[in-house]
Amino acid sequence: MTYLPDPKLDLVLERTIPVSPERVWAAWTTPELMVQWFTPSPWKTAKAEVDLRPGGANVITMESPEGEQYPNAGCYLVVEPMRLLVFTSVMGADFRPVSPVNGADDLPFTGRIEIEPTPGGGTHYRAIAMHADESGASRHAEMGFHDGWGAALDQLVALMG
Amino acid sequence: MTYLPDPKLDLVLERTIPVSPERVWAAWTTPELMVQWFTPSPWKTAKAEVDLRPGGANVITMESPEGEQYPNAGCYLVVEPMRLLVFTSVMGADFRPVSPVNGADDLPFTGRIEIEPTPGGGTHYRAIAMHADESGASRHAEMGFHDGWGAALDQLVALMG
Numbered sequence: 001m002t003y004l005p006d007p008k009l010d011l012v013l014e015r016t017i018p019v020s021p022e023r024v025w026a027a028w029t030t031p032e033l034m035v036q037w038f039t040p041s042p043w044k045t046a047k048a049e050v051d052l053r054p055g056g057a058n059v060i061t062m063e064s065p066e067g068e069q070y071p072n073a074g075c076y077l078v079v080e081p082m083r084l085l086v087f088t089s090v091m092g093a094d095f096r097p098v099s100p101v102n103g104a105d106d107l108p109f110t111g112r113i114e115i116e117p118t119p120g121g122g123t124h125y126r127a128i129a130m131h132a133d134e135s136g137a138s139r140h141a142e143m144g145f146h147d148g149w150g151a152a153l154d155q156l157v158a159l160m161g
Numbered sequence: 162m163t164y165l166p167d168p169k170l171d172l173v174l175e176r177t178i179p180v181s182p183e184r185v186w187a188a189w190t191t192p193e194l195m196v197q198w199f200t201p202s203p204w205k206t207a208k209a210e211v212d213l214r215p216g217g218a219n220v221i222t223m224e225s226p227e228g229e230q231y232p233n234a235g236c237y238l239v240v241e242p243m244r245l246l247v248f249t250s251v252m253g254a255d256f257r258p259v260s261p262v263n264g265a266d267d268l269p270f271t272g273r274i275e276i277e278p279t280p281g282g283g284t285h286y287r288a289i290a291m292h293a294d295e296s297g298a299s300r301h302a303e304m305g306f307h308d309g310w311g312a313a314l315d316q317l318v319a320l321m322g
Contacts (some may be wrong), residue, residue, distance in 0.1 A: 045285065054215070054239065055238070055239070055247075065195050077215070077256050078215065078216070078256075086216075086256055088252070088256060088258065089258075090258045091251065091271070094164060094271075094291070095239075096170070096271060096291045097251045097270065097271055097290075097291070097292065097293040097297075098293055099297075108258040110255075110256045110257060129257065130258070131257075132257065132259055133260050134256075134258075
């Protein structure tokens with residue numbers, strides 16, 4: 001947990017949850033579990049593809065209530081089981097840069113999921129979204145980062161707690 | 162050396178050189194050495210800043226014959242001494258995405274330096290520039306990737322051989 005967030009560029013969701021580090025890690029890295037909690041209802045996760053290694057790609061396909069699918073591709077950067085997962089939207093498999101797919105709507109960020117055991121067997125959980133500049137951070141905040149990532153975490157706790 | 166380049170998206174410089182893997186690695190990772198070979202003459206490297214760890218930033222400042230300086234920032238992704246160095250221009254320190262600084266002139270790529278010992282004590286050297294799309298790769302080729310990276314490698318061999 002040595003990373004110090006930048007309040008101008010980073011969005012942070014920090015909470016202590018009654019789920020063990022092992023189960024938080026499993027929820028974040030197992031496709032069969034990811035599809036059950038990752039996307040806030042009434043949207044859902046249609047599919048999760050995970051190649052869990054630095055340089056491995058992931059594709060998480062979200063589905064709207066109307067049934068439209070939105071695949072989100074990324075790349076894992078740091079994989080430290082039960083401790084730290086870092087991934088980014090600006091690269092794909094083997095760290096290849098991605099072209100912005102959505103033009104001005106594209107929101108490049110790096111995600112950092114920090115997991116720390118608490119004395120009671122739970123987890124001190126910190127999720128950070130890192131952006132290139134202040135406009136990226138404020139746009140992500142306006143898009144509902146805190147509500148969205150918070151609601152997804154509620155679903156993780158309901159599933160794994 | 163398990164990475165298989167994509168001929169449409171990657172540019173590759175591959176050569177066997179009479180420099181040991183230890184000295185190739187040193188040339189690529191030691192600021193005092195980098196400034197002596199990294200930029201093809203008559204340009205030069207004014208400064209090299211290196212934080213050699215996954216997520217560590219680098220800034221290499223090139224200088225034109227007229228004395229204008231051009232800093233290039235990046236981030237290390239894989240650091241396997243004497244074997245493999247992977248870095249990218251699309252992130253800075255702690256894997257934070259970077260804003261394109263040069264607009265349409267910006268050339269996002271990930272670099273992959275593969276180092277393999279040869280029986281004679283030299284190195285089989287493979288440098289790969291990975292791009293997001295074909296236009297990035299062809300633009301990098303037109304900018305002189307092969308001549309430029311080749312001339313820099315000549316300078317590395319002259320310095321370290």
